[in-house]
Amino acid sequence: MRRLFISLAILLFPVCLKSQDLQLQDCIKECLKNNPLSANKELAMQIAEVKKRIIKLAWFPSLDLNGQATWQSDVVVLNLDLPFPVNFPKIPKDQYRITTDVTQMIYDGGSINNQQILEDINSNISVKELEINELIIRQTVEDLYFAILVTEKRIEVIKLMAQSLTQTIRQVESGVKNGILSESDLPVILSEQIKIDQQLISLQGLKLRAVNTLGLLMGKEISPETHFVIPVEVSELSLKGERPELQMFELQSNMLEARKKLLNSQRLPKIMAFGQAGYGKPGLNFMGNKWDPYLLAGVKGTWNVWDWGKVRQQKETFNLNQRVIDNQKESFTRQITQAEQNQQLVINESNALLLKDAELLNSREKVTIAYNSRLTNGLITASQFLTEWTREQEARINHEVRRIELISSEYKLLSIKGKY
Numbered sequence: 001m002r003r004l005f006i007s008l009a010i011l012l013f014p015v016c017l018k019s020q021d022l023q024l025q026d027c028i029k030e031c032l033k034n035n036p037l038s039a040n041k042e043l044a045m046q047i048a049e050v051k052k053r054i055i056k057l058a059w060f061p062s063l064d065l066n067g068q069a070t071w072q073s074d075v076v077v078l079n080l081d082l083p084f085p086v087n088f089p090k091i092p093k094d095q096y097r098i099t100t101d102v103t104q105m106i107y108d109g110g111s112i113n114n115q116q117i118l119e120d121i122n123s124n125i126s127v128k129e130l131e132i133n134e135l136i137i138r139q140t141v142e143d144l145y146f147a148i149l150v151t152e153k154r155i156e157v158i159k160l161m162a163q164s165l166t167q168t169i170r171q172v173e174s175g176v177k178n179g180i181l182s183e184s185d186l187p188v189i190l191s192e193q194i195k196i197d198q199q200l201i202s203l204q205g206l207k208l209r210a211v212n213t214l215g216l217l218m219g220k221e222i223s224p225e226t227h228f229v230i231p232v233e234v235s236e237l238s239l240k241g242e243r244p245e246l247q248m249f250e251l252q253s254n255m256l257e258a259r260k261k262l263l264n265s266q267r268l269p270k271i272m273a274f275g276q277a278g279y280g281k282p283g284l285n286f287m288g289n290k291w292d293p294y295l296l297a298g299v300k301g302t303w304n305v306w307d308w309g310k311v312r313q314q315k316e317t318f319n320l321n322q323r324v325i326d327n328q329k330e331s332f333t334r335q336i337t338q339a340e341q342n343q344q345l346v347i348n349e350s351n352a353l354l355l356k357d358a359e360l361l362n363s364r365e366k367v368t369i370a371y372n373s374r375l376t377n378g379l380i381t382a383s384q385f386l387t388e389w390t391r392e393q394e395a396r397i398n399h400e401v402r403r404i405e406l407i408s409s410e411y412k413l414l415s416i417k418g419k420y
Contacts, residue, residue, distance in 0.1 A: 020223060024145050024231045024411075027218060028420075031141050032134055034219035041130050048123030055115045061104040069096050076287075089287050096291075097280035106299070109268025110261075118258045125251045131244040137217070139415050144214045146408035148228050151207040153400045158200050161393045165193050168389070171376055181375075185382035192386055234410040243336060243418035249329040256318045256325075263311045269303040336416060343413045350406040357399035364392035 032038055075091040105112075169189050175181035208224075215222040276296040283292030367388050375385040414420060 020225050021227050021229050022222070023229050024142065027145055027214060028138055028141050030218040030220065031137055031214075034217065035134070035137060037130055037133055041127055044123050044126040044130070048119050051119045052116045055112055055119065058108070058112050059105055061102055064101045064103075065099075066101060067098045070094070089289055091287055092281070092289055095281060097278055099276050099278035099280075102275045104273045105270070106273055107269070107271040108265070109270060110265040111268075111270075114258060114262040114265050118255065118262060121251055121255045121258055125248065125255065128244050128248040128251060132248070135244060135415065135418070138420060139412075141214070141217060142408070142411055142415065144210055144217075145228065145231075146404060146411075148207055148210045148214070149230060149404045149408075150401050151203055151210065152228060153404055154397060155200065155203045155207065157393065157397045157400055158196060158203060160396075162193070162196050162200070164389075165189065165196060168372070168375075168385070169193065171372075172382055175376065175378060180378035181382070188382040188386060192390075230404065231407060231411065233407060234414060241417075241419045243332075245332055246329070246418075249325055249332070252325050253322060256322050260315055260318055263314055267304060267307070267311055269301050271299065271301045273297075273299050339416045340413065343409060343416055347406065347409045347413065350402060350409055354399070354402050354406060357395065357402055361392070361395045361399050364388070364395045368392040 071094045073093070075093055077091075078088040169186075172181055172186050172189050176183050176186055211222050211224075211226075274297070277293075278296070279291065279293045281291045282288035283294040284296070285292065371380060371385045371388045374380045375382065
């Protein structure tokens with residue numbers, strides 16, 4: 001039983017370690033999921049569907065119950081000079097009517113359909129607005145994630161520096177003990193060790209703040225033991241897409257065109273069938289003087305043949321709005337193109353510097369080895385050795401950090417292009 005438990009522990013141990021790994025894409029997904037506005041996408045679509053159903057109700061017959069009571073100062077009086085006496089009924093001055101009116105749309109010129117299309121476009125615009133917000137979140141998460149990676153790499157190098165300096169301290173102590181080095185060399189090395197400890201504390205605090213911020217965006221606590229995985233290179237990714245702002249401009253143009261079509265459809269004739277069932281005094285016989293039921297049915301049409309140029313002027317405002325959208329799109333496209341070019345220059349520069357970093361680090365390592373040998377033999381002071389040793393560590397930090405910054409720059413270029 002004990003062997004079984006040990007075997008299971010060995011098998012599960014790698015799984016436990018793997019569960020501490022955190023990928024960039026996982027962070028982005030969790031942050032988008034935790035974003036309160038993420039639910040608005042589905043809500044925008046639901047709102048659009050409800051509005052479309054409401055618009056579609058215009059095809060259903062309308063049923064209205066009406067009533068009126070009137071009194072008029074004069075009525076029709078028949079005074080005819082006839083050779084024989086005729087007793088015409090007297091029309092009452094007070095009249096009453098209760099009706100049930102039914103109206104059914106037969107032809108609306110396409111107005112209802114155009115309203116539904118307009119609602120679809122409005123909902124898509126709302127979705128694109130949310131996607132623009134999501135893009136900002138993505139960029140924020142990427143900046144945080146790569147800041148954490150850079151800080152981790154600095155901490156890693158600082159720890160290696162501390163280990164290397166500890167070995168140097170032992171060498172100096174041995175040299176002082178054997179009379180090869182002066183006692184004044186030891187405090188110099190110890191002071192450098194204190195500086196490294198301070199840098200380590202500062203970097204660990206910086207990482208902790210960044211991790212806490214990322215955890216708040218993700219809506220979960222991130223363990224201190226979490227290993228942040230360096231993302232794969234952009235060349236290994238297969239991504240497609242474009243900036244949601246460009247899609248937004250396209251939708252705004254489509255909305256203006258849809259509004260034009262709606263205006264045109266509203267100018268077209270409309271045909272409706274109607275029916276009326278009523279009970280009034282008088283009924284349809286206006287000369288009656290008693291309550292009578294009646295029925296009335298027919299077809300009617302309406303056509304606004306003249307609107308004093310109202311539709312034409314509204315279309316003119318739409319055309320002006322289209323010019324505004326075109327200008328905004330052109331300005332945004334220029335900004336994105338400029339940002340892409342600048343970011344590509346940054347990537348090219350980082351690639352070139354990375355090659356030089358490797359050469360510089362190799363050279364600094366050789367110099368440090370030589371100076372370490374001289375320090376051991378008492379040919380130089382600790383301060384002289386620390387100068388070259390510090391230069392080597394700076395070269396090492398720059399080399400490691402630049403590798404991460406290069407990947408960060410490539411991902412930033414993807415964000416600028418809207419590919420993710």
